Amino acid sequence: MAEVVLQNLNKNFDDVYAVKDVNLSIRDKEFMVLVGPSGCGKTTTLRMVAGLESISSGRILIDTKVINDLSPMDRDIAMVFQNYALYPHMSVYDNMAFGLKMRKLARTEIGRRVQEAAEILGIETLLGRKPRQLSGGQRQRVALGRAIVRHPQVFLFDEPLSNLDAKLRVQMRVELKKLHDRLGTTAIYVTHDQVEAMTLGDRVVVMKDGLVQQVGEPLELYNEPANRFVAGFLGSPAMNFATVAVRDNAGALWAEDDGIRIRVPGQIAGRLGRYCDQQVTMGIRPEDLHVAGADDPAGLTFDAAVEVVEKLGSEILLDVAVGNHTMVASVEPDVRINVRDRLRLALNPERLHFFDAASEAVI
Amino acid sequence: MIEGATWRRWVFFYVPLTSFVVLLLFPFYWMVITTLRPDRELYRPWNSVNYNPFWTWHPTLSHIRDLLTQTLFTTWLMNTMIIALSATAISLFCGLLGGYALSRLQFRFAGLLGTAIFITYLVPQTLLFIPLADIIRNFHLGDSRWALILTYPTFLIPFCTWLMMGYFKSIPKELEECARIDGAARWKAMVYIIFPIAIPGILSAGIFAFTLSWNEFLYALVFLSSPGEKTVPVGVTSELIRGDVFYWGELMAGALLGSIPVAFVYSFFVEHYVASVTGSVKG
Numbered sequence: 344m345a346e347v348v349l350q351n352l353n354k355n356f357d358d359v360y361a362v363k364d365v366n367l368s369i370r371d372k373e374f375m376v377l378v379g380p381s382g383c384g385k386t387t388t389l390r391m392v393a394g395l396e397s398i399s400s401g402r403i404l405i406d407t408k409v410i411n412d413l414s415p416m417d418r419d420i421a422m423v424f425q426n427y428a429l430y431p432h433m434s435v436y437d438n439m440a441f442g443l444k445m446r447k448l449a450r451t452e453i454g455r456r457v458q459e460a461a462e463i464l465g466i467e468t469l470l471g472r473k474p475r476q477l478s479g480g481q482r483q484r485v486a487l488g489r490a491i492v493r494h495p496q497v498f499l500f501d502e503p504l505s506n507l508d509a510k511l512r513v514q515m516r517v518e519l520k521k522l523h524d525r526l527g528t529t530a531i532y533v534t535h536d537q538v539e540a541m542t543l544g545d546r547v548v549v550m551k552d553g554l555v556q557q558v559g560e561p562l563e564l565y566n567e568p569a570n571r572f573v574a575g576f577l578g579s580p581a582m583n584f585a586t587v588a589v590r591d592n593a594g595a596l597w598a599e600d601d602g603i604r605i606r607v608p609g610q611i612a613g614r615l616g617r618y619c620d621q622q623v624t625m626g627i628r629p630e631d632l633h634v635a636g637a638d639d640p641a642g643l644t645f646d647a648a649v650e651v652v653e654k655l656g657s658e659i660l661l662d663v664a665v666g667n668h669t670m671v672a673s674v675e676p677d678v679r680i681n682v683r684d685r686l687r688l689a690l691n692p693e694r695l696h697f698f699d700a701a702s703e704a705v706i
Numbered sequence: 707m708i709e710g711a712t713w714r715r716w717v718f719f720y721v722p723l724t725s726f727v728v729l730l731l732f733p734f735y736w737m738v739i740t741t742l743r744p745d746r747e748l749y750r751p752w753n754s755v756n757y758n759p760f761w762t763w764h765p766t767l768s769h770i771r772d773l774l775t776q777t778l779f780t781t782w783l784m785n786t787m788i789i790a791l792s793a794t795a796i797s798l799f800c801g802l803l804g805g806y807a808l809s810r811l812q813f814r815f816a817g818l819l820g821t822a823i824f825i826t827y828l829v830p831q832t833l834l835f836i837p838l839a840d841i842i843r844n845f846h847l848g849d850s851r852w853a854l855i856l857t858y859p860t861f862l863i864p865f866c867t868w869l870m871m872g873y874f875k876s877i878p879k880e881l882e883e884c885a886r887i888d889g890a891a892r893w894k895a896m897v898y899i900i901f902p903i904a905i906p907g908i909l910s911a912g913i914f915a916f917t918l919s920w921n922e923f924l925y926a927l928v929f930l931s932s933p934g935e936k937t938v939p940v941g942v943t944s945e946l947i948r949g950d951v952f953y954w955g956e957l958m959a960g961a962l963l964g965s966i967p968v969a970f971v972y973s974f975f976v977e978h979y980v981a982s983v984t985g986s987v988k989g
Contacts, residue, residue, distance in 0.1 A: 395883050416889040428880035432902045441898075442888030493888070 344371045345406050345496035345529040347392065352401035354387050354553075361387045363553040365401075369531060369546075374523050376532045376544035379576070384553040385533045386501060392531060393422050393499050405496060416445075418497075421490035425502040427482045429474040429489075436470040439489045453492075460491040463525070480511045487519075491526065498530040504539060516542060537577050541565065549573045571703040574626050574696055580660060582626045583670040586700065589618045597642075598625050598697075602666020606642030608692040614706050615697060623706065624698040629660065631694035632672035639689035647672070649684045663688070740958040741769055748954050769955030770963070778933050779960060782941035787967065789851050789937060790919035793858035797915050798908065800859065801866025806896060808867070809874040810882070820871065827864035834860065835928050842929055853929040854937070858919050865918070866911045873907030874900065909975050920968050938964040 347369040354362035362384040369375045377385040390396040392403055394415035402409050410418050421442075430438050436457055443453045461467045464484045474482055483503060490498055504512045504519075520543055523530060534540055540547045541561045549556040549564065549572070557569040561577075568574035574582050587598040589607070596607040596615055605625070607615055615623070635644040647663035647670070654676070661672045661680065665688075672688055680686065697706040740748065742765040750757060773779050808820045838857050847853040877900060885895035901908070926940040933945060942960035946953045 393883075393887060395886070415883075415887045416891075420887065422884065422887050424880045424884060426878065426880060428878065428884040430881065430885075430899055430903075441885070441890075445885075445889035445894065489884075489888075 346371045346404075347375075347497055347529060347531065348402075348404040349388070349392070350402045350404070352388065352391065352403065353399045354384070354391060354396060355399045361553050362391070362399075365550075365553075365555055367548060367555065367558065369529060372527045372529055374530045374532065374543060374545045376534060376540045376547045377550060378534055378537060378540035378544075378547055379550035379556075380535060382552075383550040385535075385548075385550050388550075389499055389501055389531060389533045392497070393420060394418055419495050420497045420499055421493045421495040422499040422501065423483075423486050423490050423503045425505050427474075427486040427506075429482055429485055431474050433473075434470065435466065435472055435474070435477070435485050435488075438474070438485055439492050442489065442493050456492040456494070457488075460488040463491065463522070464488050479507055480515065483507065483515060487522070491522075496529065498528050500530065500532040500534075502534050503532075504534070505536075519543060537579065541577065549576060551576075567705075568696065569705055571624055571626065571698040571705075574698070574705075578628055580629045580671045580673070582628045582696070583632075583668075584698075585625050585665075585668045585670070586622055587625045588622055589615055589620065591619050598623070600666065600668070602668065603645050604642075605645070605690070605695075606640070607697075608695065611695065611697060611706070618697075618699075618706065622700045624700055624703070626696035626698060627670075627690050628694060629671045629673040630658075631691040632670070632674075632688050633691075634674055634678055635687035635689035643692055644687050644689045647686055647688050649680060649682055649686065652680060652682055737958050737962050740954055741962050742766060743955065744768070745955060769959040773956045773959045773963070777945060777956065777960075778936075778941065779938075779963070781934055782936050782938045783964070783967075785851055785935060786920060786937040786939075786964075789854045789858070790916050792855045793862060793919045794912055794915040796855070797859045797862035797866045798912055800863045801870050801911060802901070802904075802908065804863070804867040805870025805874055806900065809871045810879070823864050823867055827861060827868070831861060831924050835924055838925070839928055848929060849931050849935055851935065854919075854922075854925060857925050857929070858922065862915045862918060866915055869911045869914070870904070870907060873904055873910075877903055913971060913975055916971055917968055 347367075349365050349367040352362055352365040352367075353360075365384075365388060367375075377388060379385050387396060391398050394410070394413065398411055402411055404410065405418060405420075430441065433441065439457045439460060440453045443456060448456075457470070458467070461470060464487060466481065466484050466488060469477060469481060469485070474485070477485065483506075486503070504515055507515060516539060523543075532539075532543060540549075544561055546559060547561050547564055548558045551572050557564055557573045559567075564573055565577050568577070571584065575584065585600055585603060587600040587603060587605075590597050590599050596612045596619070598605045598607055603625075645665055647661075647665045649661050649663055650669070651660075651662035653660040653662070657676060658673050659676055659678055659680070661674060663670050663672060663686075674680075698704065699706055739760070739762060743762045744764050744766045745768075747762055747764070804823070808816055808823075838860070842848050842853050842857070847856065881899055881903070882892075882895045885899045886892070890898060921939060922937075923939045926937045927944075930936050930940060933941065936944065938960065942957060942964065946957045946960060
C-alpha cells in the first residue's frame, strides 16, 4: 500500500517561506497532480518527498512509515525530471540499468526489467544509442523507462512534459495516462499547465504562494472552485471576473456595475444576502456565456461591444467590452459576428460564481 | 583600379592574417633552421659572401647528435617528464576533489574558500620562490626532483581547482540528484556520473597543468643545481651557454626536441577529446 501522507509540511529557505503548512493525503495507486504558478511551492514539496530538499518541519509518510530522515535512495521512489537528466556518457540500456546496478541486482534480472520497460515504452530499438542521438520525445521515454525499471512505490514527476513541443506534449500526456492505468503505481505529478492537471489527475491540488488552495477531483475544482484563484487558474480561456455591487431591489438581489445588471438566481441569493450593498466579485466562464435569444430572461443578459473575434474552428472567442469591463465569451462556431458589432449576451445562471471581495473565498 | 570587396578582403583579412601567422611561426622556423645549420654557417658575420639567414644548403644532424650524446639532455628529458607528470597528477587529484566540493557542497565558507584559493594563484612566482627556497632548505629537499614535484602544485592546484569548479557548475545538478535517487551514494555519483562527464574538463586541466610544469623555469633554476637533476629548460640554458660562448646549434636542438612532448600531448589528446555532452539534458 503506497499511500503518501504529508503532515504539516513546511519549508523555509533563508528568507523565503516556500511551503506553508501543507497537509495532503495521496491514496494508493492515485495520480495526484500539484498545479500552480511558478514559485507556488509545488516543486519544493515534490523535492521534499524525494529527499532532495530537507524538511523544515512536518512529516512525510510513505506506506505509514515516516521517511523524513531517509536518504533519497532508501525511500523506494523514482523521479522523472523536467530536463530528462539522462546520463550522457551511457547508452540508453545503461541509463535504465544504472539504478539497478547500484542496488546490486543480478545481471539477468536487470536485463529482464530493462527489456520489459523498453517494450512498454516502445524504445526496444534504441537501447544501444546514446542520449545525444535521441529526439526529445525519445529522451523523455528513456527517462520514464529509467523510473519504471525500479518498480518503486511512488513515481515523482517534475514537469516532465514542459520541454516538449505542443503536439508531442498532447501525445505524451495520453501515453502517461495509459502508463498509469497499466502500472497502477502511486504518482505525484507537478506541473504549471492546468490542462495537464485536468486531464491527468485523479485528484488535483492547486497551490499558490506555498499554500494549498484546494484539493479535489478535476471537475470538482472546475465547477466548484473554493476561491477566486482556483476559479481563474483552471479553464482556458480563464473565467471572467467583474467587481459588482449587490443591491436589494423589490425583494430580489441584483448584481450591478457599469454595463451589468444581473438578477442573482435563487439558490445563490440566500448566501449572498448578507453582502447587500457591498462589493463582491462575480465570475462566469466564457463557455457559459451565449448570444442572447428571445427566451433568455432580461435579468440574465447584458450588452456587449465586440472588440476581437478569434475563430478557432471548434468555437469562436469574442473579446467584448461590457461597460468598463472586458470579458471573453466562447460561442458556437456558426455565429456570424464582426468586430465593433454590438450584441446582447446571456449567461447560464447555474454557472455563476460569487467571491468575497476581501478574502476571495467563494460565497 | 580599386575593385571594392576584393581589395578589402586583402587589406583587412589576408594581409593581417598572413603577417600574424608569419610572426607567430617564425621563431619555430628559425629554431628548426638553426638546428640543421652546420657550425660554419652559424658563426658567419652578416656581411660575408653567401650569407643566407633563412635557408641552408648543407643541413646536418650533428647538433642533434651532439646534444643527445655529449650532454645530459636525455636525463633532463626524463627528469622533466617525471616531474611534470607527478605534479600534474597531484594537482588534478586535488583540483578534482576541491572543484567538486566548492561547486556542489553547500557549506558555510564555500565562497570564501574558493576566493582564497583563487587569490593564492595571483601571488607571482617571482616573489613566492623566496619563502619556498627557505622551506626547501629546511626540509632538505634541495637539488632533488621532489623540490619541484611538491612546489609546482602551489600554482597548479589553484588553477586546476578553478577550472574544474567552473566545469562542474556547467553540469546540471539534476544528473546527480537522479543518481542519488537511483541508489548511488554521493561519492558513487561523483565517480560514475560526474567524472566521466567532466572528462573534457579534466583533460583541459591536465594538459594545461602538464604544459605549465614542463615550461616552468624559475623554481627549477632556484631549487636544482647538479646537472643530472636539471630539467630541460634549465639544463639547456645553463649547460649549453658556457661563459659567453653560445652553442647555438645544440641550444636550438634542445629547444626543438624539448617542445616535442608538449606538442605531442596536445595533438594526441585533442584528437581524443570526448565529444560534447549534448543529449544529457534539454537545452
